[in-house]
Amino acid sequence: MLAKRHPAMVDSIAGAVTVKSLDLYYVVASDAQIPLKGEHGFGLYFHDCRFLGGYRMALSGLAPIVLASSAQKGYAALFELTNPDLHFEQGPPIPKDELGIRWERILDARQTCVREVMTIQNFGHQAHGFPLTLHFRAGFEDIFDVRGLVQQDLGRRERAAWREGRLHFVYHGADRLRRTATIAFSPMPDAKYETTAEFRIDVPAGETQTIAVTIELNEYSEEAEANHLNQQPTVALDNLAGNLQAGSEEWLDRHTKFDSDSLLLNDIMERSLRDLAMLRSDLGNREYFAAGVPWFVALFGRDSLIVAHEMLAFQPEIAAQTLRLLASYQGHRTDRWREEQPGKILHELRVGELARAGNVPHARFYGTVDATPLFLLLLGRYAAWTGDLELFRELQEPVERALGWIAKAGDDHGEGYLKYRNTSESGLINQGWKDSADAIVRTDGSIAKPPIALVEAQGYVFAAKRAVADLYERIGERDRAKELRGEAERLQTRFNHDFWCEDLGAFVLALEARGRQVAVVSSNPGHALWTGIADKDKGRRTARRLMQDDMFSGWGVRTLSTAERRYNPVGYHLGTVWPHDNALLAAGCRRYGEDDAALRIFTAIAEAAMHFRHHRLPEAMAGFPRKDFQVPVHYPVACHPQAWAAGAVPFMVTTCLGLEPDAxxxxxxxxxxxxxxxxxxxxxxxxxVGEAGADLEFRRTADGAEVNVQKTSGQLSVEVGR
Structure with a gap:
């Protein structure tokens, strides 16, 4: 049973170095190694399978010392290592730090392989000789197994074998796919043991010696012939790196260009955009943003929609591809196990062994309440930025099916609220963005009882209906537009009555069974403010309540107040700080005129990014107060990079600059x-904006910012107002 979406039940990966190219990704420890034993999330992954789960380098039996590491380019990692004191039965010792080891790793997604070069340099005054060993372990674990959510060993592993100087690992999956990992070396190892390659390193003073390693992954049907590693390892990675760099720069070149007088903000923006370039994945020749490395490298309805929304001002095209892709997987039947229903938008799509074999429902899993209205909302906002009505016409049938699902979903008493109740023993108990099993809690700490109507989901529906109504108006279907606007207005009236709690001075987290309020102070109402569903006074009061010390940690707004019974600073959704959550809340504050609150959130998130490797915002941070710890505390198993965290600062830039397009x-x-x-x-x-464009400069003034329209192209007027 998968009753929760904790990212993993494994050891911390907070210091991991991650690289990704399309569906191939590598997660290694900060010392460049992948532990051979223990429950951890490090490894080399492809298609929801951890092919390689152990990889250890040793110098005369000892681990090297890491000096520096970098994975800024996204597709490549570089480690600088040195030696500990090495002693031998015969011959002189090698003093510590006398050897330099440069370990380059580059992902080649076209060949589904990793190409590595280790360059050993002797900085000493005499020649050195020592054994260097590489130890490997290939477990072919499904991602759900790695995360500790499912403990099933369905397939069969062959005994590792050496053939023609290459190390072969083979796994026969229950889904009738054969998965292989083949490791080749140049030069050939001097000795080979079970899963260990040993090299005799003899390097003169001042000279270098190089070892190249290629790890190729394959999956193919049991009936197909294996085709192991046609290409030999190469010690020159320049051409491959150059091609990958050019591809990355070409994608970034299609973005709106950003610059500021803040080195910190420039670095965060560049990191965010490069992380999103890294998180691009492809399915059916359509690009989308995978949710996050390492646990959620997959199509996620909610995540992919929100980050596409965050990026509309910078890269709108991927929104259209994401919408088409999700429409192609829209629910068509009722399937309780997959939680599929006609018109519902997909939650998660997995391609690993457990999903393909039918042991988990995630080959197409629909256990989300909010992806469907977010689908409609993104379509409307995308049209506002691009002026593209053709996509709406193309997707009009999926739009109507989505509206039909919303009308029925969980609303068995006619209140008009979007609700959820888990129908699958393999599904998620909670189905909003806070989808861990213990996320939706009452004031006494107990779990809220379904059916549950989340505060933010009602806002998504409100904004979605208004956005789609505008599109219907534009294609001449005024009656349908009027109908949808009327539904949105009636929802807004009910919402402001039923979800408001005067004692809290804010909107509640949710309504549970029998319409009872889940009256805890949480960040969820911030999303509702973003959608505009709140009455003006209630919206402003909610924004101010969420900025009080029990909610605002100094690094951002917590998911749950410190005053609540279930508050936990490292609870996945019970007190952590999430960048994307704060970005949507900042947008909500701006909508209701609480500009200072929005800027305070922006500054806190940016200052938090300063303390993470490469200024990369993680999925979540611990909720400890800033006054207690002068740096943000890592959430131990947070994804990094993570898509909607990477989109958070670009979205806050869009929000605080006040950009409102009408293409x-x-x-x-x-x-x-x-x-x-x-x-x-x-x-x-x-x-x-549509087919037109603009170059804009914003400068701080005493009461806001002045705007200089430096250039426009096409038919575009720029209006500045208050």
């Missing part, structure tokens, strides 16, 4: 532009 009218409105305290100038070049 159909050839207009960009800039409403109450503001800059956070650590920035005095922001420039956007090539910002696209």
């Amino acid at each position: 159909f009218a050839g207009k960009l409105r800039i409403v109450r532009p503001r800059l956070p305290d650590f920035v005095n100038r922001i420039a956007l070049r090539g910002l696209r």
